[in-house]
Amino acid sequence: MSPESARALAEEYFNGGRPQAVEVSIHAFDAGYIAWPHDPTSEDPTSLPATVGGACIVIDRQTGEISIRPLLTPELVAEQWPDRTPR
Numbered sequence: 001m002s003p004e005s006a007r008a009l010a011e012e013y014f015n016g017g018r019p020q021a022v023e024v025s026i027h028a029f030d031a032g033y034i035a036w037p038h039d040p041t042s043e044d045p046t047s048l049p050a051t052v053g054g055a056c057i058v059i060d061r062q063t064g065e066i067s068i069r070p071l072l073t074p075e076l077v078a079e080q081w082p083d084r085t086p087r
Contacts, residue, residue: 010035027074
């Protein structure tokens with residue numbers, strides 16, 4: 001899966017039913033891509049939302065399968081992958 005395909009999939013996932021789209025941030029790592037909705041009040045597109053209990057998704061690079069993960073830093077999510085069960 002290319003970075004462009006991963007971004008399109010993540011944008012559809014996070015914006016599918018919203019009347020107003022949110023920007024989606026993407027972090028690539030060896031096994032795939034981590035995506036999370038960008039907080040519109042932050043000027044830094046790499047910052048995580050301040051929402052408690054939020055989630056991010058991991059898009060498997062080989063299959064395109066989406067897995068929901070706790071909203072941790074992208075580096076920590078990548079470190080825990082491929083363990084598909086959040087720790």
